[in-house]
Amino acid sequence: MRYAYAITAALLAGGAAATLTMQQPVGAQVAQNSPAVLAHGVSAGPASFADLAAKLEPAVVNISTTQKVKVPQQANPFAGTPFGDLFGQFGGGMDQNGQPITREAMSLGSGFIISPDGYIVTNNHVIAGGGPQEAKNSTLESIQVTLSDRSEYKARVVGRDAAADLAVLKIDAKKPLPFVQFGDSSKARVGDWVIAIGEPYALGGTVTAGIISAIHRSINNGGAYDRYIQTDAAINSGNSGGPLFDTHGNVIGINTAIYSPSGGNVGIGFAIPAEEAKPVIEVLKRGGHVKRGYLGIVIQQLSDDMASALGIPHNHGEIVAQVEPGYPAARAGIQQGDVIVKVNGQEVTPDNTLSYIISKLPIGSRVPIEVVRHGKHMTLTAVIAERPPESQLQNELNGGDENGPAEGNGNEDEQNKATKSALGVTVQTLTPTIARQLGLSPTTRGVVIASVDSNSDAAFTGLKRGDVILSINQQPTTSVAAAAAAVDAARKSGRDSVLLLIQRGNGPPAYIGVKLQGK
Numbered sequence: 001m002r003y004a005y006a007i008t009a010a011l012l013a014g015g016a017a018a019t020l021t022m023q024q025p026v027g028a029q030v031a032q033n034s035p036a037v038l039a040h041g042v043s044a045g046p047a048s049f050a051d052l053a054a055k056l057e058p059a060v061v062n063i064s065t066t067q068k069v070k071v072p073q074q075a076n077p078f079a080g081t082p083f084g085d086l087f088g089q090f091g092g093g094m095d096q097n098g099q100p101i102t103r104e105a106m107s108l109g110s111g112f113i114i115s116p117d118g119y120i121v122t123n124n125h126v127i128a129g130g131g132p133q134e135a136k137n138s139t140l141e142s143i144q145v146t147l148s149d150r151s152e153y154k155a156r157v158v159g160r161d162a163a164a165d166l167a168v169l170k171i172d173a174k175k176p177l178p179f180v181q182f183g184d185s186s187k188a189r190v191g192d193w194v195i196a197i198g199e200p201y202a203l204g205g206t207v208t209a210g211i212i213s214a215i216h217r218s219i220n221n222g223g224a225y226d227r228y229i230q231t232d233a234a235i236n237s238g239n240s241g242g243p244l245f246d247t248h249g250n251v252i253g254i255n256t257a258i259y260s261p262s263g264g265n266v267g268i269g270f271a272i273p274a275e276e277a278k279p280v281i282e283v284l285k286r287g288g289h290v291k292r293g294y295l296g297i298v299i300q301q302l303s304d305d306m307a308s309a310l311g312i313p314h315n316h317g318e319i320v321a322q323v324e325p326g327y328p329a330a331r332a333g334i335q336q337g338d339v340i341v342k343v344n345g346q347e348v349t350p351d352n353t354l355s356y357i358i359s360k361l362p363i364g365s366r367v368p369i370e371v372v373r374h375g376k377h378m379t380l381t382a383v384i385a386e387r388p389p390e391s392q393l394q395n396e397l398n399g400g401d402e403n404g405p406a407e408g409n410g411n412e413d414e415q416n417k418a419t420k421s422a423l424g425v426t427v428q429t430l431t432p433t434i435a436r437q438l439g440l441s442p443t444t445r446g447v448v449i450a451s452v453d454s455n456s457d458a459a460f461t462g463l464k465r466g467d468v469i470l471s472i473n474q475q476p477t478t479s480v481a482a483a484a485a486a487v488d489a490a491r492k493s494g495r496d497s498v499l500l501l502i503q504r505g506n507g508p509p510a511y512i513g514v515k516l517q518g519k
Contacts, residue, residue, distance in 0.1 A: 046247060049195055053207045056249055058178040059113045060242060061120060062146040062199040063155070063169070065127050067107070068139045110198035110242030111145070111169065112251065114281070116176035118153075120145060120169040121281055122241030123256055124160045127167055145171050148205050159284030163292070163387075164225045165256060166277055167241075168284040180243065183250025185273040188212055188229060196233040196255055196269070198242030208234035210267075216351045219257065219270060224292060224359035228270040229253045235269030244271040253277075293361040294387035296327020297334065298508045299354055305461075305513025309473060309490070309499035310339060312372055317341035318354045320371075321501070322508045332382035334371065336509075337474040337501070341377075342370035358384065374474065419480070422487045422516050423498070424456020425449050429479050430468055438466055439505050445478045446470040446503065457515040468503040491516060 046052075109126030113119070127143060143155040153171035160167040171177075195209045210233030220226040231244065235255050244253035253271025260266050283290050298321045300306075307314045317339040323330050334340075341348055343357045344367040361367060361384045370379050420426045428434075428450050432442035446468040452459045469477050472486035473495075490498045497515045504510075 045193060049207065049209055052245070052247070052249055053195065053197070056180060056195075056243075056245060057197060057205050057207065058148045059180040060148065060197045060199075060205060061111045061113065062202070062204075063109045063111045063120075063122055063126055063241060064144045064146070064202075065107045066141040066144075068141055108199065108202050108238050109240045110238065110255070112197075112241075112243045113177050113179040114181070115179050118171040118173055118177055119158070119285055120155065120171065121254065121277075122167050122169060123254065124162050124165045124167045126241045127157065127160070127169075128162070143169060145169065147177075159287060159289075161280055161284060161290050164277070164280045164290065165272065166254070166280050166284065168281055180245075180249070180251055182274045182278050183246055183248065183252045185229065185252040185275045188215060188246070188252050188273075190214060193247050194231055194233055194252070195245050195247075196231070196235055196239060196242060196271075197245070198235070198239035198255060200234075200236035200238040202238060206239075210234070213268070215273075217270060218350060218353065219259070224355045225272065225276055226353065227273065227276060227356060228256070229273050231269050231271060232267040233269065234265045234267075236265050237263070239269075250274075291363055292359040292387040293363060293365075293384040294327070295329040295334070295358055295382060296324040296385070297329045298322035299340070300511050301350065301353075302339070303513050305457075305497040305515060306499050306511055307513075309495055309497045309513050310372070311375060311495070312339060312341075315350055317348050317372065319511050321510055328382040328385050332369065332380045334369065334380060334382070335373065337471070337511075338371040338373050340369060340371050343367060344369075359387070419484050419487055420453070422491065423514055424453035424458040424517055425463060426451045427469060427480055427483055435468075438468070440468065440503065444468065444470075444503065445476065447477050447480055447483050456517060461512050461514055463500075463502070463512065463514070466504075470501040470503055470509055472501075473499050474501075487516070 107126060109122060111120045111122035111126070114121055127140060140157070143157070145153045145155045147153075153173065155169040155171045158168040158170050190212050192212045193209065194212055195207060197205065197207050200206050210231050212229060213232050214230040217228045217230040218226045219228060229244065229252070231253075233244070235258050239255045240257075242255045243251045244255055246252050252274050254274075254277050255269060255271045257270045258265065259268040259270075280290050299318045300321050301318055302310075302312075302314065302316075304314055306319065307316075310319075320329070320334060320336055320338045320340065323334060323336055340354055343354065344361065346352060346357050348354050348357065363384055363386045365384050366381055367384060368379050369382055370377060426449070427447035430440075430444060430446045430448045434448055435442045435444045438448070449463060449465055449467045449469065451465060452463055469483060471477055472483060473490055475482070475486045475489075477483040477486060487498060495516070497513050500512050500514055501509050502512055
């Protein structure tokens, strides 16, 4: 009946085309779901995926790993008591001889063969043993690959890339192996049929089908590879690293993550697009490492409140939360609080993030960067550097503020009333002593939040006692008076929200938009 309906609709549209055109005014809008519009865009789905699945399944593999994981060390709770010597200096992670305790762990995932001589693609997290912390404390012992015919092979790692969450393995077989090829994911459209094949929960080869629900989906706050295909084809634990096929049998994605409150499939899965994965895999297969462009900044996407506080359009640009000295952004003159709206002629949007644009630029290239600073547009030029290793970046981005000490103010009570009325928080000037107690550099300048009104927008956005406000609307808040003045200026300019730069602990500062309250 579906086929008959499609043909009938096409015939009816063709026969009535002249009459309908004469009756419609020039430029008249036609409903998106009218038969005339849908006739050429609707086709029936495949009667079955059986033949396609039978050809593709032999190229999909199960991957299991064995790792040695160090048990985290915990401070001895009985240290300094008569029972302290029974547990040693540390508890939990040390044996009786003071040596680290290790345990054996396993991980399961999927992969697919990309050449007859046994090269296999999977996710890096499948062989890394979980998240960054687990990977740091674990040592990979062995990798076993099981084919659909249940033959087993020991695999070795050819290359891996944590940023892209991709890895290439190699197995040695005595005969050519079945393999699959990449397709062009840039032509994938929302609504296209797709099938996922993998090894969920170690059950064995499993085929699921669905459609592409979205493209260019961001799930990790705009990272260099945060550009996923979203699908409702069932993806579960163990599907990671498996292929997402189009109806021609081409690999258009690598299943990587799911969104699930329960941990199981709820119809929201994510795959790395082939167009992003293939160049990385080609480099890893050759034994090389992937080079990415780097500016040396910490960035944030703009929320509605942040954009309102800055007086700029929503979904247009990203704000600079931190600038690392010595890197291209600092040398180009980019400052904390700048909103980067265009790079090398490309607009910065949620679908085309700054990290994505920069990562694709050639190392050493000179590129124009358009920023908005205090409401004014300006263009700066940066020379793109190579992104350093992730471990180096973590160390560099955890430093404290290097400004001078704060000064007090005798009228803090009155000024605090205005701040509490507008923001829903009370603050006090940050002193070196308080900074040390909060785990900050004693030279950090700002005001520390002393209390938060539970009914305020500040509480809703997650602000809490002990957070330090470094600036309000890009004006340094080195005292309670400065904070009150910045809030007052925002009100007088007609703004309904303010942009706060918040320091919490020794992590990088972050911008938060907070709505003003009261009058």
